[in-house]
Amino acid sequence: MRIALTVDPEIAVPPIHYGGIERIVDFLITEYQEKGHEITLFANDQSRKDCILKVWPGKTSFSKIDTLRNTIYLTREYLKNKYDIVHSFSRLAYLTLILPIGAKCIMSYQREPTISQIIKAKKLAFAKNLWFTGCSDYITDQIKPFASAFKVFNGVPLAAFHFNEAIHEDAPLVFLGRIEPIKGTHNAITIAQQTGKKLVIAGNIPQEYQWYYNEKVEPHLSDQIKYIGPVNDEQKNNLLRHALAFVMAIQWNEPFGIVMAEASACGTPIIGTCKGAVNEFITDGLNGFKSDEIEGLVRYVNEIHLLDRRQIRIDTEKRFSSNVIAEQYLQLYKNFISK
Known part of the structure; x- marks a missing residue:
């Protein structure tokens, strides 16, 4: 598969100190590449270079201008490359322009979900091409009343x-x-x-x-x-x-x-x-x-x-091993693509 993984622009993949989400994405890249998948990572310029690295032009998640710049950038790259899956660990807003054109997107929540944003994104999604995951039942159960959501725990290499x-x-x-x-x-x-x-x-x-x-x-x-x-x-x-x-x-x-x-x-x-x-x-x-x-x-x-x-x-x-978690995500991708 041709898989795009996205993280917010502030912390590198892998991180040096703090950065839980970035650690998850780091081991997913390793596991996926060992299985022969082509990985494109959208992250900051200090991130790993052994995959296809796309550097966000917007450097902060908390600026509306940077959010717009990153949304446009992801859209342009998707139109050029047509990834099989866009798996977002970053801002849901970055997906807003590719959802209406048929991109298959998975949004993973490692934090409290914002239900109003989930409802808005579902309305944008073409042919229900948006699924969600949560890193625990505690998170996933908040999403399930509003959208397709699946639990995939965090893990470690x-x-x-x-x-x-x-x-x-x-x-x-x-x-x-x-x-x-x-x-x-x-x-x-x-x-x-x-x-x-x-x-x-x-x-x-x-x-x-x-x-x-x-x-x-x-x-x-x-x-x-x-x-x-x-x-x-x-x-x-x-x-x-x-x-x-x-x-x-x-x-x-x-x-x-x-x-x-x-x-x-x-x-x-x-x-x-x-x-x-x-x-x-x-x-x-x-x-x-x-x-x-x-x-x-x-x-x-x-x-x-x-x-x-x-x-x-x-x-x-x-x-909780990285291999188990990666396999769960890959099976989710396959189920999603086959829909």
């Missing part, structure tokens, strides 16, 4: 994460993500304090949440609780594989959270609150524990030793 069956008895808990209230950094600190476990905090501090770090994180830093800043892929792998557990004590409905799959690929269990896709990812007693209350997560930390890290890795291979 397993070779990039090294399985570790045995960890040190003094292994720390790990928090990895943006340092902001909804991500629950302060909850991870509470869990560490109440269990007496060490905690390593990694991730970027958004400028608008510097206050949160200053007030809710920094005062608790000590020999027990450390903040190490953003980490690259090698540092992330090393951090997750040597963790007692990954703490996902979020305060919002997380659409998925790729770091859960990255941790479990290392054999590391997840401790998480029952919100969003955490409910779908964690199978209690297999790859971690979930609870509605922080007090419950505190109790579960003391049961981590009951989990088999090898079974956690096996579960990840079955449900």
Whole structure:
């Protein structure tokens, strides 16, 4: 197949630090090319060059002028190349001019969907040539009343994460993500304090949440609780594989959270609150524990030793490996094209 993949223009494929969607698209390109498909990537100019790279002329997703420029650019390239599938991980608006002319488009949501935009796009689509995917049932179930939608989880390239069956008895808990209230950094600190476990905090501090770090994180830093800043892929792998557990004590409905799959690929269990896709990812007693209350997560930390890290890795291979996810998308493409 001739497949066009699109991402927003801000972050490269693959990303250096933050960039969950871009990591998904990166492994899809690798998996698809290994299977002989021709891939065109619409992204910024720092993205991988081993596929056909089309550089967006508009450099931000938040400018109406840039959005129009990118919409026109994608339309022009589609008219020249007539891709079998245009698979968008970027703005739905970029598809608006190719939907009425028969392009088969799949829009994948890794974030909360905007239903009003979905309804408008469906009206533009020629012969129902627009399908949607969500990275969890939590996302997909919001779309299904209005359009054809299918769940495809996020995943990880397993070779990039090294399985570790045995960890040190003094292994720390790990928090990895943006340092902001909804991500629950302060909850991870509470869990560490109440269990007496060490905690390593990694991730970027958004400028608008510097206050949160200053007030809710920094005062608790000590020999027990450390903040190490953003980490690259090698540092992330090393951090997750040597963790007692990954703490996902979020305060919002997380659409998925790729770091859960990255941790479990290392054999590391997840401790998480029952919100969003955490409910779908964690199978209690297999790859971690979930609870509605922080007090419950505190109790579960003391049961981590009951989990088999090898079974956690096996579960990840079955449900979240890049090969499995790529195959699910490819089967969706084939079903779509045959309609």
